[in-house]
Structure formats: structure tokens, C-alpha cells
Amino acid sequence: MSQLQFLSAAEKRKFDLPPVFTHKQRPAYFTVTDEIRRTLSALRSDTNKVGFLLQLGYFRHSGRFFERHTFRSRDIKYLTKQFNITEPVDLAQYSPSRMAQHQIRICELLGWTAFDADSAAYIARHVQLQAEQQIKPERIFTAAVDFCWQQRIEIPTHHQLANLITDSFNIVESAWLEQLETGLEPGDCEAVDVMLEAADGLPALLGEAKTISQSRQTKGIKKNVKSCLAFGRYFAQFESAYTLLDLPEKATEYYATWVKKATLAQLKQFLNRWKRYLHLLAFIKHQYSLRQDVLMDTLLKSTQSAINAATNAEDRSDLEQRAAQKEAIRIVTKARKSAQHVLDEITAITRNESLSASERIAKIEQLLTDYEALQSDQVRETLQQSELFLEQQTDTAKTYDELEKRSVSLQLKVSPILKALEFDTTSSDANILAAVKYFQDTDGLLGKSAPLDFLSPKEQALFPEDETLRISLYKILLFKSVATAVKAGKLNLRHSYRYRAIQDYLIPLEQWLRERDYLLSMAGLTKFADGPTVLAELKETLDAKYRWVNDRIRSGENEHLRFDKKGTAKVRTPETAFSEDGFVGQTLVDNGIVSVLQVLREISQICNFIACFKHLSPKHHKLKPNDDTVLAGILGKGCNIGVHKLSQISQGINQSTLKSTVNWCFGLKNIQAANTQLLQVMDKLPLSNAFQHEPGQLHTSSDGRKVNVAVDCLHANHSFKYFGKDKGVTLYTFIDERHALFHSTVISASEREAAYVIDGLMQNEVIKSDIHSTDTHGYTECIFAATHLIDTAFAPRLKKVGKQTLSSFSSKGVHQRRGDVILPGHTVNRKLILSHWDDILRFMATIKLRYSSASQLFKRLSSYANDHPLYKALKDFGRVIKTRFILTYFDNLELRQRIEKQLNKIELANRFSKAVFFDNNQEFQDGSLENQEIATACKVLIQNAIVLWNALYLSQELLNTKDRDEHDEMLAAIKSGSLITWRHVNMQGEYDFRRIAANSPVFDLGKILALQVA
Template identity: 50%
Template sequence: MAEPRLDELAENSLQEMNEHDYYHVIEALSLKLQNRVADILRHIAFDETENQNSTKILTAIQHYQKKAGKIGKEAPVDFLTEKEQTALYDSAGKFRVSLYKVLFYFHTSEALKAGVVSLKPAYKYLSIENYLHPKLHWQVNKSRLLEEAGLTFFTDIDNVIFTLKNKLNDAYHRTNQRINSDKNLHIKFDKKGRMVLATPKVEKMNTQSLSALFDDQKYVSILKILSDVQKLTHYLDCFRHYSVKDKKILPKKSVYYAAILGMGCNIGLSKIANVSKGITEDGLLNFFNWHVSLENIHAANKCILELLSQLSLLRLHQNNPNELHTSSDGRKVGVAVESLNANSSFKYFGSGVGTSLYTFIDEFNRLFYSTAFSSSEREAAYVADGLMHNLSINSSIHSTDTQGYSEAIFGVLHMLGIYFAPRIKGLKKSTLYSFESRKTYEEKGYKILPHRYIDVDLIKSHWDDILRLMVTIKLKETTASQVFKRLSSYSKQHPLYCAIKEFGKVIKSLFILRYIDDVDLRQAVEKQLNRIELSNKFSKAILFGNNQEIQYSGKEEQEMVVGCQRLIQNAIVLWNALYLSQKLATTEDEETRKKMLIIIRNGSTLSWQHVNLHGEYDFTQEIEAEKSLFDMDKILSFKVV
């Protein structure tokens, strides 16, 4: 009996000590925080469009800025809790300025995260209204904007809900009916009634057997590939000079290739200039500064993708001729310098920091979009970016792994007309939703049952803002990642974010029910995700320089690295496709051609084993005849005192 009592006393003592000492601890640490935050907070411009929640903290911020941080007991305290206000005075009644400041910083930070206050000049913490289409213009021109964005079907929310309700009921009925009639051969239920879903194995792409078709080429220089592709696509023409006033003398083609390889292989411009013949460092850096931009890199990629689209050989890999299946995935890479676009992760980078290189690919192996963002960010926010802001590809169905999925993205992609088909880890634990009660379905003998209701009122009450959000994304006024990063940054979920998530729950439930029932869909998702995983291995082989650690700190520079890397990959994919197409066209024996087609169908043009990415060694020089760099007599006679 004594032991539990001692534990209880120890716990109570700890709680009392924590409550008593907490303010002393943060006050003692306040100086370090003040040194970092004080100047920033004095000069930041806050949006002073007050709402009932922001008045108290805004008053405190305005007072702090007016006094240039030199505050006393006259400082506003209404934003603090009663306990915090009491703690501001010590036993002698003296106002604890340092404690006030640290509590003020905490509350300001929380207010920003919660969206109670926002900043005027900022990327992340603007008011959500700054990201959306202007409200007044929206109210006046709603019909025209919806038509321009192709969203007129979603105007009447009652009709949308009615349609989705019928679809969801039909999906529950169809999926369960096939289970009960034993037509779904790949589903079982354990003793607790939990679903166990199996998917027949999908063969991975056999790149080894495909590589055998390139044997007569031995190793192809990456420089030759870039040159061959240039002759056919003229992608280097996209690297135009920034200045349009005067006609410029164009650099040699070798300078273009050096810049692309220096960035895309992560070698670095200075290093590639110093280890190459015919290239000077000044000339290469001048070319890069005046000719290379993120926009130009995207345009060059587009040139290559356009020729790839014309090759019928790649249609061997298309699952459905009426659909284009795409996928996306991220790869973590280290960043060797301090960067706001990188984050620490011991799992991936040890004591270092890194970023995520996020890439999109379609069934034709066209790498059509890439971006770079901090490794701590969720990939789901960037899915819509790649599908909306690429210059070439119109996706019908898109797949990601669990990192790329969220309920909000289900809702957004549905309204963009793209079927979202992610591979969800722990599918049997996923929550299913319905408009009807669970009991309604239980009485019909269904085994797959909903867990929760859809909050229809929440969706309806914010539908106008959802439509405005979708118009903003569809008309490319703001990227989806910017909007969702702001919405998800609120410490208390924003009503608009809750509403789009609630709508997405309907679409997610429809997808899961079909995914359970349709083995062909599951296999198609698996196959497309195998393709993006192979692409990540490909990108790892390309980005070999500097121990695969990016040497640039800025987001734009990092995206230029991954853009040039994608350019090299697309050039290799195109060269492979052209080579295989020509080989098929010139093969006269029908039986041999059929065998080649089978190999190509089961393989992938994402093949690089036959490509020499690392340059060549020159053994024609008589290096043995050259005088040694070292004078051993002088070295051995030198003594360190």
C-alpha cells in the first residue's frame, strides 16, 4: 500500500514544481530568445485588419513596435491567461519585463500559426485571403470565372451532394455484393472481421534484359546523347539570353552541355570547368548567369517531351489507351550548405540537413515536372502543382504513395477532373464515410461498412470558398502548395481546410471501395509506382557529384539542379526510345522483332546502364615520361622542429 502512495506523492510534487518553476525557467532563457527575435518583431509589418480574435494580440504588437521593444508595466496584458498575468509580478510586486517579453513572443508565434494575425509581406504567413482570388471580384464575376475554370458542374452544391450520395451508395452495394457472391477472389476477413486484401504480384520492369538490346553500343557518352537529342529537338534554343535589346553572340554548344551536366550531375560549374578542356570557368559562369533560368530549363524539357510524345513505341507501356496514368514521388538528398529550403532529419541525413526532390512521371516515361522543398514538408501539398503547372502532360489518373495523399488532395483532384489513386499504407485501418448510417448497411449484410458520417452542413456552409479556392488553383493564380501550406500551418484547422477535407472524405471513400473491388486498378497503381521508384534510382545515378549533396541553398537554385537532372534523364529516355524504334524498324526477321517487342514491353526506357555518365580516362598520353611532381631528397631532408 505504501508504494502506490509514494508514487502519487512524487507525481504531485513534480506537478507543483513544474508549475512553480516554469516561468522562472523561461525567464532565465529569455535573453537568448530576445537576441534572436527582438529586432525581427520590431520591424515586421503585420496585417492590421482586425477581427474579434486578433484585437488583443495586435494591440500588444502595436505597443511593442511603438516602444521599439523598450516596454514596462504599462504594456498590454489582455492577451495573456490569468495565470500568466499573475506570474508577471514577483513577490516584491516588481514587473518581470523579461518574462513578459518571452510570453509575448510565444503568443505572437501561436497567433501567426493559428491565423489570428497575419503578415503583410510574407510567403508563408499571409492571410489566407491573400492567396485566394479577390473576394469582391469573385462575387461579381463568379459565373464567368467558374466557366473559365471548367467548374460549372460544381456550382450547385445540392446537386453535387445528391450525385455523390447516389454514387457512394452504389459503390457500397457493388463492392459488398461482389464480396458476398464470392466474385472478389482476393479479399478475406480475419476472425475479428477485418479485411485482408491481396493483390497479384506485378512484375517489376526488367531493365537488365532491355539493356542487352544496347550491347552493340557498348557505353554511350552522355555528351553524345545530349548532342544527338539536340540535333532532333533543338532544346538548347530555349536557353535564350536575358537581354532582348541587342543581338548576342551565342556561346559554343559545349558551354551549354557543360552547364547542364555541371548542374544536373551535381558536379558544380567551377569544378566541371576546371576538369574540362575547351571550357573556361569565367565563360561558363557568364553563360549560366545570362542564359540559364528555371523557366528556360522547363522549356528545354518540354522540347524533348514533345518528340517523345510522337513515338508509338512508348504506347507499349500504356495500360489504357483512353487514359494517361501518372505518378509522383520524392527522394531525400542532403544539402551541404545552410538553407531555408532544407531541414534536419537524423533518419535520412544524420547530423546534416536535406531537401526533397519531388518528380512526376507518366506511362511513357516522360519526366514532366520536378520541384524541391524542405524534407520536413508533406509531399501531398505538391501533388496538384505538378499536375497543373507542367507544360506538357494532361493526366487522367494519378498515383502516389501514402506520403503524397491527403483527404484534401482527394477533393481538389476530383474537382480538377483527375482521378486520384494512391497506394495507402494500412488500407484496412482507413476510415470510410457515408451519408447513411452504418446500421443501414449492416441490415443489408454488408461486410465493408462505413465508420463515420459526412458532415454535409460543413461542406455546404463553405462551398462558395471551396469554389473560389478551386478557381484560384485552376487559373494558376496561386500554386496549390502555397495555399495548402498556409491552410495546414494553422494550429487550429481553418474552416475552409476542414470543409475541403470533408468533401475529400467522400471521394476517398469512393476510391477505397473501388480499390477493394478492382484488382486491375490495384495492379495499375502498383505498376505506375514501380515506374516512379525506378525513376528515383535513375535520378540517383545522374546526381552523383559531391557525394550527392546539393551545394546550393536557395529554393530556385535547387530546382534548377533537379530541372537539369530531369533534362538529362529525359534526353536519355528519348535517345533510348529512338534507338529501340530504329532497331525495330530495321529488323527484317518477324520472329526477332516479336521477341524484341516483348522485351521492350516488359522493360523500361528508364535504362542507363549503357550510358557513360562519368566521362572518359585518356590513356593515350605518355604520363610515365613526365617528370614527377615530388622531389624526394628535399622532402626527406626536411625536419619539423
């Protein structure tokens, strides 16, 4: 493979040229310490001194060295003036050997490692780990540069890095191809070739792969079961090959996606047959795992629906019988009172010492005679019926009766699924696994020997040995137990993306034990390697924080904090001035209405994000789509218009070309890369950065927005509050304080958003969050632990905090001395944390090195019925971090106001989202999660384009304002509002792509980047 091309020519030049310093930056980067001064004193010529300082300053900024002919003349002039050098400096006399010596010295002074064969191998290993996951080369390039900074390794040139990345991809793919060539039996090769030609082989599978039924009706389920079994047969046929080919999950998905989009003819064009086999085997494995997940989703939801229906029926029955219950209770209560009255009278007569024994007996006999006279046969019968009725109402057997009624309809849906699922025998509970295997082996035709050990003793009592098995009841209890066991991590699928055992998602234990220090270094976790040291430092800071906060409460300095009678802390946060629209919105509206197509075109002129929409196959990199076709696809997807409809209401767009472009170029990674292009420009804009509260510290936030799904959708859920009788999903979006939307994903409306926080924080290379805020539903103790270990301060909004929320390392000491206001609720289990510290590090390294996503791990780990030891340890460690934050939150009004302001921005962004995603009643028209993710990414791209356009326009207005007071007044007005405003953008109407875009950019980016906003 020739060298991969992932940067434009301009980007390459920029990377390989020294930085352009402002007059304020030069003194900082060219500052001379005592040690540097001693080094300079040993240099004889002025040329060598200037050359040394130039290399030092550029290295401080960029972490790398540059060719001498690229050194900036302004920097040379600055240094000659600083050192009073009167003679001209000729850097042609700065010899390469002298430059190399100086580079070694600079690395020594700054504590960096030179780029040599050893460090190149070290970087290559880091790159290769990502190449194995088939991460896009441009992302690997950025990650490699970041890795060099973290490890303090001299950053190589673009050419050297590109060669490293290209070699890594070649090495990785060559290794897989070699495994296939040496490991595939001739019979396997023949079977793959036959599959390509057979009518019921690959052509049929390609057709199956195009769609997955999102319906939970019997017909849709049968279709999914049939296709799963088809892929399962091929998977089983090549299982020996999969044992040899240890293909990572991301790589499997990459190759499989190509096959799904390709035609049979395109697949046959591979000259290297082993590469064709690699694509095909990945396709089969991916589709089989994906369909196992789909079937499990259907089983879980169908079973839960049946259980809910049984519960609701029971509740309705109880409601309908409410009057009869009250009457029965009245009759029984009256009888009890009457009997109690007789008993009380008898007791009084018996204890009356003034009466003789015979008198007592006579009175008691008379009393009983009178009582029996009142108890007619009808009264007794009514009482017996009432007692029997009440017994039936409290009999738990009716719960099982209701379940049994729904068993047959559930069997039609779930029985074929349970037969098609393949469970992991090594990590699943033996009792439930035995019951499932029996069900599969007998094809659901159960006999008296059906296993009962998976049932509770109470449920086992429903199936006496001497009675005929209640098959319908048994089956629904089996389905219910399977669903419970899967959710609890006691029953795991063998081939799956979402339902495997937790250990299958982590870095393999053997690899971890063998390469622990190296993996920690790669993941940037070395400083957390020693658990006792980490906890000791946290204990010290937590103790100090308790003292500080308590002292301020006792002294009355914290006027916004109060405690109720139960000891619950409540803090008041006065509002800060924040205008969502105001001056910014009015200024933009006054300028005139612009079409969303014009916004996208003008932003593309600034950062050429359209270039990111590359063909999925590297072989077709020259097949660049037309710019207007890409913009049409973005609008069709991002505005929820639909590709077909947009091509009909537009001028200058070919429907067939548009569909082909969307199919091959609108992968999620491409759209995210396009968004990254916009974020990079926003990151550099002085006006955008003016919204940052503290320079060098970026505050971000995330929140979810509920969206209806108008079609069948397996991951959509009911929520009467948000969807009424319909179903929907949650769009979970991230924003920074500069109004850049840097991540968005689609999750089930019933899922807790906290599991996805870490995904969003680690998804983007441009936005590095220092503080992240969510609402109360966006955090757990585990998220506090994870954010601490990725060096992000987690700062959710809290409404009230009970004492049990707080923690300490010890129940003795500073926290509970007499007079303290705040008392910790419980003690952190330090022993538990340290005993699982290595597991915590392995868990976090898995996330940071992208072996598995954080959401996958957290969802699987939190599902265990009895908390997994690792989960308990993470929670306990997270409680320490959470307690430290809560104490700060109590005490720091400015922090609370910053959190409120940042959460206001994400709420505004959610309203902005509705305005962009306007068509089709703002409801998803596609039930596929993949297509919903693509539509959401396009929507975010449009949002960011509008925000960037707003920032550029306002920057230009500031540049055109010559009066300093007017400039400062305008800047203050802009900063008091938000760049998220869209009243001036026409989202709807006819889209005319025939109009040729202007060649020259509307905005002068060079001047805008130099804008002074301080």
C-alpha cells in the first residue's frame, strides 16, 4: 500500500512549518532560564545562539524540530534585537551537525526523548493498537501527536508519521491475511468460493443484511430468526477460521460494513483472494453477532411486555373487584366484631366473682343462644363466601394464572428466538443454562423431566412431581428467568456486541498481566498506577476540604447553604445574567435572512468539511462526490426531510447520484470527521474563546432530548410523559461553553444517560473537557470515578444532598469532632478499593485504548444482580471523588452559577436541535439505530455550521467597528448572550443547487483569527 493520504497539502505544509508567534507569545516561548543561559554562553557564534533559541522556542510550542530554511524571519529579527546582535545572522552557516547537537541538548533541558529508532517503535506500537481497531488514519495521526506530547517524545515530521501509520495498517492487515492463508483449510476456501456463486449463498445474505426488521410482531420476528439462523450456519461452518483470526470488534465492523454496501461484482474484484475472504468472514461474523443482539432485544422487550400486561390485568381485576372487596371486608369485620363482643361478654361473666358458678354458666349459655339465633344459615353462607373471596384476592396463584394466560402469544414470539440464541457456557449460570439447553434440545416440546432448579422454591412448588406439567406456565416462567438472568449478567451470549460477559469486553487478562506498565503508559494512567498513593493523596485533600467547608459554615460565611430538620443540605444559587438571543439574535436578523444551504456553502469555503465525505473503500478514494450532492445529503438527513423527498423538491440534484453518495460516503466516521473540521476552526476563533470563563479551562455539559420514532424500532421505548402512547428515543448531546456541539448519540429512552458521559468526553480530539456538567440523571458514583481517571472534573447540578450522600475514609477524626456541621454518611471501604485497584486500572485502560466503549462496559457491569466486585470498588472510589465535589459545590457559589449557565446552553442547544430537525413532525422515519445516528450527526453538523457562521459574522462586525468604545460595548453585548441563535436562518423552502457558489470566501479568516477580544 502506498503512503496513506489523510491531510490536505495545506495541512501538511502547516504541520511541517514552525508556528507563527504573536508579539505577546515570543517572549514566553523564547524566554531564557539560567540553565539555558549557561548553554548559550558555551556557544561561540551569534548564528549558533540564534539557531539554538529558535529551535528551543519552536520546540516548546510544537514538541518538534523544523528545517532551518523554514525559520521565521520575524523571530530571527526579534532574537537579534534581544541579544543586541548587530551583524546579520546567516542561518545557512548553521550546520546540520550543529543543529543535531542542539536538538539533543534541548531534549535534555526540557526532559524530552528524541525521536529515534526506539521511540519510533514505541509510537508505532501505539499506532498499531488503533490500526487494529480500523480507526480512521486522520484520527490516528492526531492521537499519535497527542501521545508524543503525553510521553514527551519528539514529534516526528508528517512524512515520518504518515509512514508509521501506513506501515501499521499494512502490518495489521498483512498479519490477518497471513493467518487466513496459513490457517484456512482447502475445504473452507472452497466453501467461501461456493458461497459467492450459489444463489442461496452470498447474494441471499447480502439481501438479508440490507434490512433488519424492527417489528416485534410475529412476522417480523420470524424474519429476523430466519436470517440469524442463515448467518449462524455459515458462522459455524467457518468457526475454525474465526478461532485463528482474532479480528477485533471495530475491524470486524469496518470490513462488514464495506461488504454490506458493496455489490457482488465489487466483492469479486479483489485480486487478492485472501482479502476477499477476510471481508466475507468479517461480514458473516458481524451480521451473526448483530442479529443475536437483535433477537435478544426482542426477547427482553416481548417478555417484559407480557409481564407488564399480566401485572396490569391483575391490577385491573383488583380495581374492578374493589367494591366487592370492601363489602366482603365489611361483612367479615362485622362478624369479627360481633364474635369479639360475645367473647368480651363471656370473659366479663367468667371473671365476675359476685356470681356463682351455676349463674355464670347460665348467663354464658343464654348469651351463646342469643348469638346463635342471630347467625342464620344465610348469614353464615355469606360470611363463608366473603372469607373465601378475600382469600382468593390475596392468593399469589392468581399472579401466575395471569402469566399463564399470556404464555401462548408470548411463545409464538420468544420460542423461536430462544432456540436460535447461542449462549456462553463458560460464563453463564448452570441452572438457567441447563433449562435453556433442554428447551433447545427438545425443540420446545417439554416433558416431565424439564429442569426446575432455575426457579425459586415458591415457583417450583407450582409444578408438583405427581401432576402434569403446566407447560404454558413453565415456558413463560422460563422466558422471564432468561430475561432476568441476561439483565443480571448470569446468562451471556457467546457471539454478541452487547450481551457478553463483562470480562470479554476488557483487555485480555493474560495481556494485561504481561504488559500492564506498557498499557498504563499508552492509556496515560501511569500516575494512577499505585493505588495506596492515590488514596492517600485523596484522603489528605478530602480531610482539608471537610475542615474548610465546616469552618465556613460555622462562621456564617456560606450564606446560601441551609439544612432542613432531616439534615438534608440545600443550596441556593442566585441567577446570573444570560440572554439566549438578545443582541446577537437581533443583529443577525437585521443583517437579513440567509438560507441554510448558503450557510453550509460559506462554511465549507472556510474549512472544506465536504472533503471528509470520502468513499468507504480506500480503493475508490478518487471517486470524490460532487460538493452539492454532499450538501443535499446533509440537508436530507440532518433536517429530517429524507433523501428521496429532498431530491424531489430540489433543483440541480440527481436522485440516483444522491442515493449512491449517501450509501458510500455518509458513514458515521465521515460525518464526525466533517464536524471535527468545524470544531477546529471554532477552537481557534478569538470570539468563540471569549465565551470561556477561564482561559485554559474548558467547561462542557451534556443532556438528552426525547424524540418520537414514527416507525417500528426495537430500541425505542414507551414514555407516557414524553411520547404519550407512542415510542421514542433520546438524543444525548454534548456542548462546550464556546457553543461547540462536539458529540451526539442516540440511546433508548429508558436508558440512563450516565453510562454515555465518558463516551462523549473521549469521542473528540479537538474538545478536551476540563469540567463536565450534567443534570442529576447524568451521574453515578462510577462516573465520578471514571471522569477522575480521565482527568476531567465532573460537576453535575445538585438540588439537595442528604448526609448519606457524603463519605469519608474513616469514621473517626476531623469529620465528626463536636461542632461539625456536615457529617459523612458512611465510610469508604479502602480495603475493597485497593483489592480491586488493578481491576479498576484494567477497566479504564480498556476504555482509553478503545478496546471497548465506556457505555458498553458500564451497562454490562451495572446489570449484575449482585453488584460485581469491580463495580462495588468503582462506586466506593467514586464516592470519594463525589464527596469532594459536593463539598466544593456547597461552598463555591461561582462554580454553581457556572454549572447552571453551562446547562442552560445545552438546553438551548436542544431547542436548536428541534428547529434544525424540523420535517416529518420532528419524528424519526427510520427505525435503524445506524441510520438514526447518521441523521443525528448530520443535524449536529448543520447546527455547528450555523454557530460557526454566526461567530464569523459577528467577528467581522467587530473588525469593522473602528471606535474602541463601540467595539468594547458590542463585544460585551455578544458575550452576555449566545452564539446559538437561528432566527436569521431559513431552514425550509425549495433548495436550489443550480446557483454556483462564489469562489472567494465571504469571511476573511486571517483577520478574524487575529481579532483582539481581550
